Amino acid sequence: MPSRRHFIKFAASSVSLLAAGCQNMQSKSSVKAHVVIIGGGFAGASAAKTIKKLDPLIQVTLIEANKQYLTCPGSNWVFAGLTDIQSLTVSYQNLQRLYGIKVVHERVASIEAEKHSITLTNQQKISYDRLIVSPGIDFRWDTIEGHDESSTDSVPHAWKAGVQTTLLNGQLHNMHDGGTVVICAPPNPYRCPPGPYERASMMAYYLKQHKPNSKIIILDPKTQFSKQHLFIQGWRKYYDFGKPNSLIEWHSIADNPVLRIDPKSKLIETDFGDRFKADVLNYIPAQKAAHIAQTSGLCDDSGWCPVNHQSSESTLLPDIHVIGDASIHAPIPKSAFAANAEAKVCAFAIVSLINQIDPMQPTWINTCYSLITAEQGISIAMVYKLNQLGKIAKVKGAGGVTADTDEITLALEATNAKKWLKSIVADSFM
Amino acid sequence: MNKTVFQIILITLFALYNSVSTADVPAKMIAYSCYSCHGEKLINLKLSQPLSALELTQSLLAFKNRIKSASIMDRITNGFTDAELKAVANYLSQLN
Numbered sequence: 001m002p003s004r005r006h007f008i009k010f011a012a013s014s015v016s017l018l019a020a021g022c023q024n025m026q027s028k029s030s031v032k033a034h035v036v037i038i039g040g041g042f043a044g045a046s047a048a049k050t051i052k053k054l055d056p057l058i059q060v061t062l063i064e065a066n067k068q069y070l071t072c073p074g075s076n077w078v079f080a081g082l083t084d085i086q087s088l089t090v091s092y093q094n095l096q097r098l099y100g101i102k103v104v105h106e107r108v109a110s111i112e113a114e115k116h117s118i119t120l121t122n123q124q125k126i127s128y129d130r131l132i133v134s135p136g137i138d139f140r141w142d143t144i145e146g147h148d149e150s151s152t153d154s155v156p157h158a159w160k161a162g163v164q165t166t167l168l169n170g171q172l173h174n175m176h177d178g179g180t181v182v183i184c185a186p187p188n189p190y191r192c193p194p195g196p197y198e199r200a201s202m203m204a205y206y207l208k209q210h211k212p213n214s215k216i217i218i219l220d221p222k223t224q225f226s227k228q229h230l231f232i233q234g235w236r237k238y239y240d241f242g243k244p245n246s247l248i249e250w251h252s253i254a255d256n257p258v259l260r261i262d263p264k265s266k267l268i269e270t271d272f273g274d275r276f277k278a279d280v281l282n283y284i285p286a287q288k289a290a291h292i293a294q295t296s297g298l299c300d301d302s303g304w305c306p307v308n309h310q311s312s313e314s315t316l317l318p319d320i321h322v323i324g325d326a327s328i329h330a331p332i333p334k335s336a337f338a339a340n341a342e343a344k345v346c347a348f349a350i351v352s353l354i355n356q357i358d359p360m361q362p363t364w365i366n367t368c369y370s371l372i373t374a375e376q377g378i379s380i381a382m383v384y385k386l387n388q389l390g391k392i393a394k395v396k397g398a399g400g401v402t403a404d405t406d407e408i409t410l411a412l413e414a415t416n417a418k419k420w421l422k423s424i425v426a427d428s429f430m
Numbered sequence: 431m432n433k434t435v436f437q438i439i440l441i442t443l444f445a446l447y448n449s450v451s452t453a454d455v456p457a458k459m460i461a462y463s464c465y466s467c468h469g470e471k472l473i474n475l476k477l478s479q480p481l482s483a484l485e486l487t488q489s490l491l492a493f494k495n496r497i498k499s500a501s502i503m504d505r506i507t508n509g510f511t512d513a514e515l516k517a518v519a520n521y522l523s524q525l526n
Contacts, residue, residue: 050462337466344462360456363514365463365506381502383509398509402501412501423467423474 031059033354036118036128038108038292040064042071043134043324043339045095046428050347052099058354061102061126062095063118069429072192073336074421075161078169080202082374085166094430111296113317130350133298133305133314134324134339135290136160137191140303143286144261151263155281158199159191171280172203177211179279182268184258185220189304190287191325191334193226194380198370199282201231204239204247205373217276218250219268221257226333227370227380233405234372258283289326304328309392310359311349312342321346329364332384332392338366340428361386369417377414378402457517460510464518471525480526486519 035051037044040062048062069090077083095101106120117127139157141148147155158168172181181203185196200216207214225231235241235248253270260269266278288294288303298305298314305322307314309329312321323329323346324339332338345362352359364384371377382399384392402413468474472481481489492498494507494515507515 340466341463344459348459348462360459363460363463363509365466365509367467367502367506379502381505383506385509395509399505409501416501419474420467423469426469427466 030057032057033129034059034061034127035130035132035350036060036126037062037132037134038111038118039134039136039290039324040066040069040092040095040103041134041136041324041339042336042424042428043343044132045069045092046340046343047132047134047323047347048095048101049099049428050344051351052101054347054351055355056100058351059102060100061104061128062092063104063106063108063120063126064092065105065107067092067105070161070165071336071421071425072159072161072195073424075158075165076195076199076202077371078165078202079172079199080205080371080374082202082371085162088161090425090429092429098430108292111292111298111320113296113320116319129319129354131320132346132350133293133296133320133322133326134343135292135326137287137325137334138290138294139285140288141285144258144283147261147263147283154263155261155266155283157284158282159186159195159284159287168280168282172206175211175214175279178213179211179215180277181207181214181216181280181282182266182276182278183216183218184268184281184283185218185222185225186284186286187221189330189334190284192368193333193335194231194368194370196220196284197225197227197231198372200248200250201234201239201370201372204235207247208239212247214247216248217278218248219258219270219276220250220252221254223252223254226368227378227401230378230401230405231370231372234376234378234410238373238376287325289322293322293326298322298326300328302328308390309386310362310390311353312346313349321350329392331394332364332366332382333368335366335368336424336428337368338364340424341365343428364392367420369413369420371414371417372410373414375414376407376410377417378410379413379417456514457521460514460518461521464522472522481523483516483520483523486523487516490515490519 037048048060051058051060071088074083074088092103096103109119109121111118117125119125156164156168158164183196200218203216239247241248256270256272259271266281268276289299289305293299293305300306305327307322307327312323314320314322323342325334329342341364349359367381369377369379380401383395385395387393490507493500493503496504
């Protein structure tokens with residue numbers, strides 16, 4: 001039961017809030033502030049929508065180069081024939097129509113932090129009170145020889161969904177039975193930690209039905225990976241993992257990294273001189289925050305953007321917030337779910353700042369589902385709060401991976417994975 | 431102050447406290463994280479009728495204490511205090 005003092009405190013704040021409400025009604029046409037968002041992925045779209053829902057008097061402009069968005073979640077399912085690019089495509093129309101967000105399909109050339117302004121590649125300048133930068137990732141091509149952006153037509157990364165996904169899927173379909181697919185997984189940190197292993201699972205699901213004499217080799221610069229024991233358990237059960245005829249092999253090459261790739265012959269060479277010959281080569285490069293974050297002074301030496309975790313405001317430039325894969329929110333992984341969660345925390349913080357209300361103690365939830373087969377799934381979840389140092393920390397006793405590995409549980413997880421994709425897309429874009 | 435008047439003030443303040451949702455902002459923030467999977471106003475749960483604050487609180491606490499079986503809600507609710515779950519249940523039940 002709250003104390004009398006508590007009541008009075010609440011009453012006082014309630015009255016002032018009511019008064020603020022009246023003021024808002026009087027000046028409904030006036031805009032309180034302008035928030036500009038660069039990048040319309042899960043982070044940018046969710047931030048735009050949440051700000052508008054919390055305070056319609058804040059003007060929100062979303063700058064996104066593409067007219068449509070293609071979700072990375074679900075894009076591995078294309079390899080198993082469970083979905084297609086069309087089904088993964090989302091429009092920005094609802095954000096404009098339902099929430100009054102101005103969506104500008106242009107590219108950003110530069111950010112002038114001191115002037116609180118951005119310049120588009122068409123030379124147009126847009127000023128902001130607060131800027132949200134959510135541009136996603138770019139690739140590091142300087143870690144290997146022989147392969148870069150120009151040869152991704154023959155060696156697709158398919159780590160941004162769309163044309164690259166279609167390209168890799170086409171190569172998988174054209175491969176002969178008995179061929180070898182090599183997936184070069186990226187080093188930490190990277191977008192979607194379980195992604196390479198779900199991809200191997202989905203490709204194995206296809207190969208098992210159509211080209212059962214083939215093999216998928218994962219070359220991994222890491223010694224362990226997300227949901228490892230659950231993936232391996234699933235691979236044992238469905239793809240003969242560990243046996244000579246296994247559809248999937250996982251090789252940790254932490255001390256022996258890939259040095260060179262020949263995109264024509266699809267030959268991979270490691271530091272110790274080991275050679276792997278692929279028929280289909282999926283090299284997923286090391287990653288960093290996207291170009292605009294790099295060129296505007298938002299990244300530290302790690303290549304990612306450090307932020308104050310309570311507000312997601314950059315620790316390097318004032319009044320600019322960075323969310324999604326480009327930002328450092330560790331230990332929260334770089335996932336669509338996390339981007340959506342970071343966007344909401346950021347939106348609440350920005351609305352509080354603009355309205356001069358004390359910020360709240362945020363909570364973030366992350367869940368990553370992965371499919372092992374068309375009908376079997378696994379998940380990992382965690383809840384995060386700020387610790388006493390103001391840094392994000394896992395809540396003790398929360399989260400974890402799929403507890404049981406019986407058929408019914410795995411089937412339920414797969415159903416939930418498919419439902420989750422629909423839900424997160426709707427929550428972020430619709 | 432007259433005792434009756436004081437009681438009336440208390441009751442009024444309590445009603446005000448309950449009716450102003452913005453005074454309950456942390457619960458609102460947690461509620462927004464529910465929407466990622468369950469949709470706004472938990473629409474994705476496709477409930478035949480909205481749950482009361484008590485029913486929602488009981489349900490969340492049952493997940494947390496693993497009385498009710500779950501694929502994932504036990505892992506999520508364990509990240510929140512009982513007070514936070516009660517507050518978010520109160521907030522969500524008031525939306526309908």
